[in-house]
Amino acid sequence: MTLALIGFCLVFLLAFSGVPLAFSMLLVGVGGFAWLRGLDPALSMLAQQVMDGSANYGMSVLPMFILMGLFVHRADLAEDLYDAANAWVGHLRGGLAHATVVSCAIFAAISGSSIATAATMSKVAIGPMRRLGYSDALSTGSVASAGVLGVLIPPSVPLVIYGLMTDTDIRKLFIATVIPGLLLTLFFIISVAVTIALRPHWGAPGPRATWLERMKRLRGVWAVLLLFAAVMGGLYGGVFTATESAGIGAMGALLIAMARRKVTFSTFIEDLVGAGKTTAMIFVIMFGALTFANFITLSGMTGVLVDYINSLNVGAIGVLIAIAAIYLVLGCLMESLSLMILTVPVFLPVAVAAGINPIFFGIFVVMMIEIGMLTPPVGMNVFTVKSMNPSIPISVIFQGTIPFLIANLSAVAALIAFPQLALAPLRWL
Amino acid sequence: MQQADATGPKHRFDVLLGWMSAAPLALILLLTFVDVLMRYLFAMPVRGSSELIQFAMALTIFAALPVVTRQREHISVGILSDLVRGRLRTAKFLVCDGISLIALGLMTWRLGIQAFEYIDSKDATIVLRLQLAPLAFVMCGFALVTCLVVALQMVQTLRSSDSPEGAV
Numbered sequence: 001m002t003l004a005l006i007g008f009c010l011v012f013l014l015a016f017s018g019v020p021l022a023f024s025m026l027l028v029g030v031g032g033f034a035w036l037r038g039l040d041p042a043l044s045m046l047a048q049q050v051m052d053g054s055a056n057y058g059m060s061v062l063p064m065f066i067l068m069g070l071f072v073h074r075a076d077l078a079e080d081l082y083d084a085a086n087a088w089v090g091h092l093r094g095g096l097a098h099a100t101v102v103s104c105a106i107f108a109a110i111s112g113s114s115i116a117t118a119a120t121m122s123k124v125a126i127g128p129m130r131r132l133g134y135s136d137a138l139s140t141g142s143v144a145s146a147g148v149l150g151v152l153i154p155p156s157v158p159l160v161i162y163g164l165m166t167d168t169d170i171r172k173l174f175i176a177t178v179i180p181g182l183l184l185t186l187f188f189i190i191s192v193a194v195t196i197a198l199r200p201h202w203g204a205p206g207p208r209a210t211w212l213e214r215m216k217r218l219r220g221v222w223a224v225l226l227l228f229a230a231v232m233g234g235l236y237g238g239v240f241t242a243t244e245s246a247g248i249g250a251m252g253a254l255l256i257a258m259a260r261r262k263v264t265f266s267t268f269i270e271d272l273v274g275a276g277k278t279t280a281m282i283f284v285i286m287f288g289a290l291t292f293a294n295f296i297t298l299s300g301m302t303g304v305l306v307d308y309i310n311s312l313n314v315g316a317i318g319v320l321i322a323i324a325a326i327y328l329v330l331g332c333l334m335e336s337l338s339l340m341i342l343t344v345p346v347f348l349p350v351a352v353a354a355g356i357n358p359i360f361f362g363i364f365v366v367m368m369i370e371i372g373m374l375t376p377p378v379g380m381n382v383f384t385v386k387s388m389n390p391s392i393p394i395s396v397i398f399q400g401t402i403p404f405l406i407a408n409l410s411a412v413a414a415l416i417a418f419p420q421l422a423l424a425p426l427r428w429l
Numbered sequence: 430m431q432q433a434d435a436t437g438p439k440h441r442f443d444v445l446l447g448w449m450s451a452a453p454l455a456l457i458l459l460l461t462f463v464d465v466l467m468r469y470l471f472a473m474p475v476r477g478s479s480e481l482i483q484f485a486m487a488l489t490i491f492a493a494l495p496v497v498t499r500q501r502e503h504i505s506v507g508i509l510s511d512l513v514r515g516r517l518r519t520a521k522f523l524v525c526d527g528i529s530l531i532a533l534g535l536m537t538w539r540l541g542i543q544a545f546e547y548i549d550s551k552d553a554t555i556v557l558r559l560q561l562a563p564l565a566f567v568m569c570g571f572a573l574v575t576c577l578v579v580a581l582q583m584v585q586t587l588r589s590s591d592s593p594e595g596a597v
Contacts (some may be wrong), residue, residue: 006470020503023532055487247461276450280493
């Protein structure tokens with residue numbers, strides 16, 4: 001246990017000093033394993049982790065979903081989505097912020113990344129809101145915050161990584177997000193409504209669209225619905241495996257981008273290279289995390305933690321609240337994906353020992369790490385929106401996310417109180 | 430990320446390795462799609478497609494690794510490192526790169542050993558009988574290139590009196 005704690009401290013020390021997290025975990029993992037079992041077994045374990053992790057058919061689900069997200073971004077579908085949502089709710093006070101939340105939720109159904117969702121919607125939604133005199137806090141806060149729906153509504157890259165790391169069925173993970181995703185969308189809509197009720201001047205109503213115009217704008221979302229239906233329908237209809245559905249989704253997104261004349265050979269290559277780089281970055285972290293996790297398991301830390309938690313007699317809810325508190329603190333300091341990869345190997349056995357379902361735990365973890373995307377000082381979604389709108393002070397964007405952070409925490413609280421929100425849809429399979 | 434000069438060696442390095450990473454990824458995309466189509470339309474899936482994808486995955490990851498490293502795009506936290514300036518900052522870069530080099534060196538060395546073990550054991554895939562040894566050697570080669578990239582970054586940091594943030 002002491003050795004594992006020293007290991008964790010070393011990883012944090014190295015990482016906070018600027019050593020890439022992947023290499024910090026890899027070195028400490030190998031060092032700790034060598035301390036316990038000898039150098040040769042530690043080094044053999046490292047090579048095996050790298051070979052098994054990279055030359056692996058099942059892992060191809062990850063670059064395919066990443067590629068799908070890049071092609072979707074390239075296809076410029078977000079503008080049509082936003083226009084459609086705007087035609088329906090833009091005439092309400094704060095309607096454009098509602099439209100932002102709704103279009104983020106729909107865009108999330110074909111994109112697996114919250115940063116991509118925030119970046120895309122930032123390009124599309126903030127300009128119209130500013131032109132209509134919306135406050136910068138509401139416009140940027142709604143985009144940055146609703147971006148987190150990108151990873152809660154399937155397909156979700158962090159959930160795929162969770163599934164690959166923990167050997168959990170990706171189909172089950174995806175379907176378990178349905179109700180939490182809709183709930184969070186609803187909570188975000190309520191957040192906008194409450195904000196506008198308190199500060200009516202923050203979001204002026206836009207012009208009312210005619211019914212004919214609304215119907216016309218709906219035509220713009222067919223491509224999104226088709227792609228979502230192909231990927232999810234194939235996955236849950238038993239037509240494709242998760243890996244195949246990711247590949248079909250990527251190819252479908254490419255075909256849509258081509259049909260809309262948004263892709264050239266050079267942008268196609270650019271997206272492939274981008275996906276390759278993201279894949280390499282994630283896999284190196286996974287090699288480090290798996291090596292580190294082997295050391296932690298060998299150290300017996302997990303067993304000691306499980307015994308300790310059992311002795312406290314706090315039950316599943318107590319364990320979840322404790323883990324949520326840790327994620328809230330670490331989420332302020334670390335990038336969300338690396339936080340998840342570092343902590344899941346330790347927390348999952350503890351959660352399972354407390355009687356928590358691993359599928360439920362995956363949804364809970366993804367919701368918690370996404371809160372970290374909005375909290376200072378390293379809220380990545382906030383920085384993404386800031387980079388697209390350099391003239392808006394970062395403090396204003398953080399201020400704008402506060403009502404949505406409350407919504408996020410309320411959704412997590414609802415999930416902890418009612419685990420069936422995530423688990424009930426599993427019965428549909 | 431500092432953009433490489435559009436005609437310089439850094440740019441050519443990125444382009445070459447970018448293509449080497451993009452090609453296997455395109456193969457995965459195409460194979461997955463064609464395999465599903467062939468299975469449902471002609472009841473004839475592509476033979477050994479999962480093994481080809483398995484190899485392509487490793488190539489995608491390892492070909493992109495030197496580029497990600499050169500562009501300093503590995504995920505890092507660096508809260509403490511942002512507080513230091515001047516020579517301390519240079520020292521910080523040297524130490525962090527040195528530690529990264531040790532980790533990458535270990536990985537390269539063990540992949541090399543693993544490749545030789547595959548030669549002895551003649552490990553191969555089941556359907557297409559693709560030997561694992563050449564794949565492990567290629568992975569080891571890309572990892573070695575990544576080590577060289579980090580070593581060059583350290584040399585540049587030593588030479589540069591300004592912020593060494595820029596990639597080699």
